[in-house]
Amino acid sequence: MQYDSMNYDALALVISKLGAQQEPAELHGTLTGLLCANGNAKAETWLKNLFPNAASGDLLGEEAFDELKALHETSRERLNATGCEFQLLLPDDDSDLDQRVHALGEWCQGFLVGLSLGGISDFKALPEDAREIAEDIVEIARADSSYSFDGSEEDEHAYAELVEYLRVGVLLINEELQPSQAPVAKETTLH
Structure with missing residues (x-):
């Protein structure tokens, strides 16, 4: 499975x-x-931290790990692409707004865990813009999910704006922490 076809x-x-x-959003x-904190982080590091009890030799598990490694590589490429191709992996717009908002909170929690796994334990050491966005992500992750959405156009618009703010903010954090990384070239094998 290619990441291009991998959705929530x-x-x-x-x-x-x-x-x-x-949850998928938290995992992504x-x-x-992790990639923002350490652009050279290997897929194995990420997977061992998330799935420490995964059994080796399990065919389904190995297939899943291969798919997650592809997700890792494509996510790294998209974070560093010049065309701002990176997107948060969240439920699609056909899902209930409550589900999408909940997943967004999980995505933010996961992002903070990833920063920590990558060695960032104190936001005070971050550049000012990156620190402000990281602090906003903390607040979004803490947000109370007891608010009831009616699916109004206003709610949908607010959600879309928040997702876009996070997407651009993550790209900024990545650029601040991993400045001027050239897009990652895919390895090719010559026969």
């Missing part, structure tokens, strides 16, 4: 192959935070 539901299926309880947030 497809990622949920991959996670279920591992018998894990983690963790990956993104």
